Amino acid sequence: MSHLKIINATRGSIHKYENLKRKLYNCKAKIYFNQQFLKKRVTPVYPKIKIPNTSPACNYTQSKVPNMRIKDEIKYPHVKKQLNKQIYHLHLSLTNSWNNTWPYIQSLTEDKLLRKTRIKYKNLNRKLSILSINKR
Numbered sequence: 001m002s003h004l005k006i007i008n009a010t011r012g013s014i015h016k017y018e019n020l021k022r023k024l025y026n027c028k029a030k031i032y033f034n035q036q037f038l039k040k041r042v043t044p045v046y047p048k049i050k051i052p053n054t055s056p057a058c059n060y061t062q063s064k065v066p067n068m069r070i071k072d073e074i075k076y077p078h079v080k081k082q083l084n085k086q087i088y089h090l091h092l093s094l095t096n097s098w099n100n101t102w103p104y105i106q107s108l109t110e111d112k113l114l115r116k117t118r119i120k121y122k123n124l125n126r127k128l129s130i131l132s133i134n135k136r
Contacts, residue, residue: 013094018109020087025117027077033124034074038067042131047073 037044047069051058095102 013090013097014105014109017087017090017094018113020083020090021109021113022116023080024083024087025113026120027080027083029117029120029124030077031074032121033128034070036124036128037070037131038074040128040132042128044070044131 036042043066047066049062049065049069051062051065091106094105098105
């Protein structure tokens with residue numbers, strides 16, 4: 001039983017569940033990516049800010065701004081991770097409406113999302129390794 005025919009009326013809530021889970025996995029990936037920058041002491045391109053070299057404080061500011069920006073980028077997805085509550089309520093309603101079929105539907109969507117997430121983490125790790133090689 002590899003395919004399950006889902007009626008259009010109930011397909012929307014399953015897609016909403018899948019999309020919320022996808023957003024959650026993407027938030028986790030962003031948090032992981034930025035934490036790895038801090039751990040490996042690598043500075044990506046996006047937090048760099050050009051400051052005119054007119055004062056002696058410029059060098060200090062230039063060194064501190066990227067880390068502050070990366071830490072802020074970690075805080076923002078943590079706020080977005082409040083998707084868990086929405087996912088939980090939607091999961092309960094889908095469990096009640098689909099009864100015995102829901103575990104199968106859930107495993108299919110999880111497998112699909114995990115495959116895509118694995119590819120995303122592979123790309124993120126590749127970017128990290130390229131940046132850490134360029135740092136040396």
